[in-house]
Amino acid sequence: MALQDSRFVTEDRARDICREFLIDRYHRARYRDAKIEFLTLSPTEESGVSAYYLEGELEVRSGTLVAQFLFPADRYRFKMWVGLDGGRVLRWEMT
Numbered sequence: 001m002a003l004q005d006s007r008f009v010t011e012d013r014a015r016d017i018c019r020e021f022l023i024d025r026y027h028r029a030r031y032r033d034a035k036i037e038f039l040t041l042s043p044t045e046e047s048g049v050s051a052y053y054l055e056g057e058l059e060v061r062s063g064t065l066v067a068q069f070l071f072p073a074d075r076y077r078f079k080m081w082v083g084l085d086g087g088r089v090l091r092w093e094m095t
Helices: 011-026 065-070
Strands: 035-046 049-060 074-083 089-094
Touching: 011 035, 011 049, 011 074, 011 089, 049 089
Parallel strands: none
Antiparallel strands: 035 049, 049 074, 074 089
């Protein structure tokens, strides 16, 4: 089937799914003001399933304005595989 089929996830939607998973769903309280920078987004195959592979950095600043001034932001690297058909998060890692 062509990638124009509405069941297939676009690159922009894959980024949104990743962002929602990392911030809104999984780490809501701690990462709500986080910044996400995507370094890699490419189609791949994960366990026989077509997916997008996303890699990037998550920057988390301290909660208070004073703490943000005194302490640098924490930076984490993430990898995520989002299924091309349906947009399900297949696997993810954060370091």
